[in-house]
Amino acid sequence: MEWIQAAIEFLSSEGWFLILLLGIVLVVLALYFRYQTLKLRHSISQLYKINENCQQDALEFFHQSWPLLNRSGCLELEANVNWFGETFKISKGSTLDQTYLYAFTASVDDMKFKVSAYLSYSGQQPESIARVILITFQHILEQDLMLKQSQILISQKRLERYQLFVQHEIKNIAQFLQLLSDQVQTIEAEEACNKLMNRLKASVPFMAQRAKRTLSQTYQPSQVLQNEWINIESMILDIVKVNALAAQIKGEANVYLPRELMLEVFKNILNNFRDHGSGNEVLKIRVKKQADELSVQIESSEISLQQVPIERMFEPFWTNSESGMGLGLFLARELLKQIDGLVTFRSNTENQTSLFEVSIPIKDALNQ
Incomplete structure (x- = not known):
């Protein structure tokens, strides 16, 4: 019974403090x-x-x-x-x-x-x-x-549905032309001819606008790429004129490559200068053909990384342009893959310039 008495004495003197401390710790x-x-x-x-x-x-x-x-x-x-x-x-x-x-x-x-x-x-x-x-x-x-x-998959599905809409528009335009042809062939009286002319004055500009808008969205690369001789300088110059751009083109090259594919590649690249530039800059374009490679460099001092971050450059459906869909550079890169080509982007912070370079392996036409 002595140990019980000792425990009671300890608790009554110092033990309560330890119990309190333990409680505080918990x-x-x-x-x-x-x-x-x-x-x-x-x-x-x-x-x-x-x-x-x-x-x-x-x-x-x-x-x-x-x-x-x-x-x-x-x-x-x-x-x-x-x-x-x-x-x-x-x-x-x-x-x-x-x-x-x-x-x-x-x-x-x-x-x-x-x-x-x-x-x-x-x-x-x-x-x-x-x-x-x-x-x-x-x-x-x-x-x-x-x-x-x-x-991306959803957007691709939407584009497929839009393509069906484009096909429907083409059908409507073709039917309009067929109807017009039938009417022209049956008109004999001068009065009927005048009425037809008045109707055409009202309807033809509208249909022409629809046709222009529709045709601008209908390009699809052929499943079988047909090579032919292309003058790259002349092709780029035509695209520059259509987009109302100013450019200095140095060098030229005749290459044996798919014309429609190359046309679409350079259209998609140059459209970026139309959408993101002021329109006052003179682009510096250099065309160089080596033994086994075609190189086209397009240099700009207006397209900055603040406008289009480099990591976003080839991302599909990303754009800060109100007129674009964010597909141009992505499609250019995807099209070039079909002929083992590549488009790259580089930015020089020292002289505040940006550079697109298209590189395409080429062969002699006789060996293709």
Whole structure:
């Protein structure tokens, strides 16, 4: 019974203090875990809000998420990106300390992020806030890529439906011409001829406008590419005149390539200078033919990366032009793939110029 009496004496003297201290520690731990839980929930909510504000745009989301990731314990974030043929690197933050590496790849078709995130060693724990938020970031990024791909597919379906509309318009124009031909052949009286002329004055300009608008949207590359001799300088000059552009063309080349495809490639590239330039600039165009390659360089001092960011240059359905659909450069690149060609874009920050270069392997016509 002595030990019981000793315990009672201890509790009555100092034990109550230890019990109180233990209770305080438990309360503090409970409040800390509660705070961490609320912090994690708030951070995840903020990630989704950032993504919503970016309209589920993967590139913009990557940039806008960095401050939140950094506050959550991510010390450095790097990504090697392939975005519709354009490759570039994004780097956020920096650290010289020993850190834990968390790496992942998010990829859908022509969009790929190879990401390396550097966390403090405390972030190595699966339950750490930094790692949970980073995993959430990864999932949102993957969802954005999938959404972008579905948007492209939906847009392609819309274009297919629009093509049906164009075909219907062509049919209506053909029927109008056939009806006009029938009426002309049956008219004999002068009065009837005058009435027909009056009707034509009202209807022909309208039909001509419809025909012009329809024909501008009807090009589709042939399934079988037919090569023929083309003078590249002459072709580019015609496109420049149609678009009311000013250009200095140096060099010329006669090449044996598909005319319609080449025409569409240069139309899509030069249309960007019409849509994004002031119209007062003189483009510098250099045509060079080597033994096995054709090179065409188009230099501008007006199209800047502020107008069209380089990572967006060849992205389909992305545009900041009111008159465009964001398909020109994407189609140019896709068309060139059919003949193993390539179009690239470079920007020189020193002299504030931008350069498109089309490179196409060529062969002698006799060997094709």
